[in-house]
Every structure is written in structure tokens, then in C-alpha cells.
Amino acid sequence: MNKEKIWLSSPHMGGNEQRYIKEAFDTNWVAPLGPNVSGFEADLEAYLQQNSQVAALSSGTAALHLGLLLLGVKAGDEVLCQSMTFSASANPIVYQGAQPVFVDSEPTTWNMCPKALEAAIQDRISKGKKPKAIIPVHLYGMPYRVTEILEVAQKYDIPVLEDSAEALGSRYKGKACGTFGDFSVLSFNGNKIITTSGGGALVSKNRETKDKIVFYATQSRDQAPHYQHSEIGYNYRMSNICAGIGRGQMEVLDAHVALRRKMHDLYAAFFSEIAGVTVLQEPNEDFFSNHWLTAITINPAITGKTREELRLALEQENIESRPLWKPMHLQPVFANCPFYGSGVSEQLFEDGLCLPSGSNLTGQEIERIFVTLKAFFN
Numbered sequence: 001m002n003k004e005k006i007w008l009s010s011p012h013m014g015g016n017e018q019r020y021i022k023e024a025f026d027t028n029w030v031a032p033l034g035p036n037v038s039g040f041e042a043d044l045e046a047y048l049q050q051n052s053q054v055a056a057l058s059s060g061t062a063a064l065h066l067g068l069l070l071l072g073v074k075a076g077d078e079v080l081c082q083s084m085t086f087s088a089s090a091n092p093i094v095y096q097g098a099q100p101v102f103v104d105s106e107p108t109t110w111n112m113c114p115k116a117l118e119a120a121i122q123d124r125i126s127k128g129k130k131p132k133a134i135i136p137v138h139l140y141g142m143p144y145r146v147t148e149i150l151e152v153a154q155k156y157d158i159p160v161l162e163d164s165a166e167a168l169g170s171r172y173k174g175k176a177c178g179t180f181g182d183f184s185v186l187s188f189n190g191n192k193i194i195t196t197s198g199g200g201a202l203v204s205k206n207r208e209t210k211d212k213i214v215f216y217a218t219q220s221r222d223q224a225p226h227y228q229h230s231e232i233g234y235n236y237r238m239s240n241i242c243a244g245i246g247r248g249q250m251e252v253l254d255a256h257v258a259l260r261r262k263m264h265d266l267y268a269a270f271f272s273e274i275a276g277v278t279v280l281q282e283p284n285e286d287f288f289s290n291h292w293l294t295a296i297t298i299n300p301a302i303t304g305k306t307r308e309e310l311r312l313a314l315e316q317e318n319i320e321s322r323p324l325w326k327p328m329h330l331q332p333v334f335a336n337c338p339f340y341g342s343g344v345s346e347q348l349f350e351d352g353l354c355l356p357s358g359s360n361l362t363g364q365e366i367e368r369i370f371v372t373l374k375a376f377f378n
């Protein structure tokens, strides 16, 4: 194949990343602590507002794990989790020896359905077990129905662990995603809206909690001159080198969000002419998506084509696209977990596709994508 690969979403550096890394080398802060770690945390806190306290960690998955730990989730507990998501939202529940209970999506944001959530809570309580936490996800950067989900959480007094791994730069009613949970999770993996090559963060509401997170993330060392431990620890802190990349990325975050939103607008305009194709869109002005990935559904009964045919047509042109997340309740590894819903996420998985959405797509690449789409739908 001679055409260069167009990726779904690839790292996009802003310029100063290498300067922060060089500084780390020059000052010998090549360790899981240092000025870049505290600087990156301060940048994120300033960006998120709402008195956010940010602990930079080695991954979003580690952040979810420590979030569950801090919420007191233990072996035998149940945790409610959005079914339509990446497996990393649910895996840490099992690390804690707890049981995931999956909740369906609703059709406007594709995220956790507040009605299915309430039905799940009532049923679990009636079976004798009140869930310990709720993990809703801002999929593809689209905020979930924050007000409704929080109302249900408050009504039953269950804490929220917000999975904002895909939604840095998104907002709901003007407030940043990553500030709506008792704890909130960010990811800086390679294909996310910003990257530190690999990394994540756990956002909490006060300084003592942040200190506790950092304590667990650095092997739970008690205050003593020797190594003394009263609790099980983890090696989850972010390195000062990765944090340097993060500081550079924060300088271009909003510019890159704008580029992804522009790409989304191009897709939305194109597909508005094609009956049977729906683009995931903000339901109203309460929602502001970073449009990390633009995602569509294709109704084969109207278009006469399937999402798999489109995926293969793009692949033929060396353009990457990807089916939506396969719901967790359909995954072999979670086959025995309870699920509450009515087929919304199944249908989305059946018909849905994510399209190339990187902020670094060139004009030529964008043209290649639309030439291929036009040819396919003609």
C-alpha cells in the first residue's frame, strides 16, 4: 500500500514538550517526582477550576483503581459501571475483588442512562446489596447527562467516580468535565486528547485526599527514616519526564480541542446530506464536547450499507476507523456480571463507527477521507 496511513487519533505535540524534558535532564529530575509533576498538576488544577486537586499518575487505569480504593470499595462489593466504554473503566473494579454491575446507555449522549441507573440501584438494593460507587463515562468526549446522573447518585447516596479519560476539554453547563465526581479520572495515553506518552490523573476535592492518593501511589510509605508500611501501596506515580510532555501539551490543549471540533463540523456537514447516517452531536447548549473522536451510526435499512462495509472501504485506502466500544456486558470476561438496560448500547455497537479525528490531520489527509466517504455513499 503506497498511501500513508491516516490514524484515528495520534499524538500531536505542540512544541515546548521537549524543552520541559530537557529541563528535567539538565536538572537530573529523572524520577517519578519533580518540578514537571507539580507543574503539570498545577496546570491541570488551573484548567479544571472548581477547587480541583490533581494527582498525576502512571495511567488512567491506575487513577480508576485508586479512586475505587479511596471510596472504600472492597472484595464482595458491587460497583455500577457504564457498559458502553473501554474495558479500563471496569477492570479496576475486579482488581478490588468487587463485582461490576453494568448499566445501559441512553440514545442522545450514548452515555449512562439515568433511568437504567435508577432501576439498577433499586434492584440491587432489593436483592440486599447497595452498590458502593457509580462509574459514568464521557464517551468520545461527549458529557454524560451530568445533572440527571448526579440526582440519582445523591438520591441513593452513592458516590460517583467520573471517568473523564476521553473528555479533558469538554464542558457541561460551563464546568469542566473531570470535576463532577467525588473522584474524577483523566487519561493521557497516546491517542487521547493530550498525551504524556502514557499517564493519567485522579482529581479530588481537597488537599488531604490528594495527599492520600499520592501516598498510595508511592508505595504507602509511613513517615519514618526507614521504610515502614502500615498499608498496601502501589507504584502509580507519574514520571517527571512524562509530566514534562504534559506541560507542553497543556499549552495547546484548547487549540487542539478547537481543531477536533472543526473536524467534527466537517463530518456533521457531510453526513447531514446522507439519510440514515447519524453523527453523535451535543444534545443542547449545556453540552460542550471536545469531540475527541467523531462517531457515527449507519442505519443499513436506509443507507443499504453497513458500518463494517464502510470500515473496510476506509481500510482499503489505508484510513483507520474503529467500531464503537463493544459494551462490557457483551464481553466474554464480564459474561457473568449483571446488566440493566434495553438494547441501546448493543444497537450502537452494531451500527457505530469512529472516524479519524486527530488535531494533526493535514488538509490533504482530510481530503482523502472525504473523497473516500463520497465514493462509498454514492
Ligand SMILES: *Cc1c(COP(=O)(O)O)cnc(C)c1O
Pocket: 058, 059, 060, 061, 062, 085, 086, 088, 089, 137, 163, 165, 166, 186, 187, 188, 189, 198, 199, 200
Ligand atoms: C483510555 C481510557 C481509560 C484508561 O486510561 P489509560 O491511561 O489508558 O489507562 C479509561 N477509561 C476510558 C473511557 C478510556 O478511554
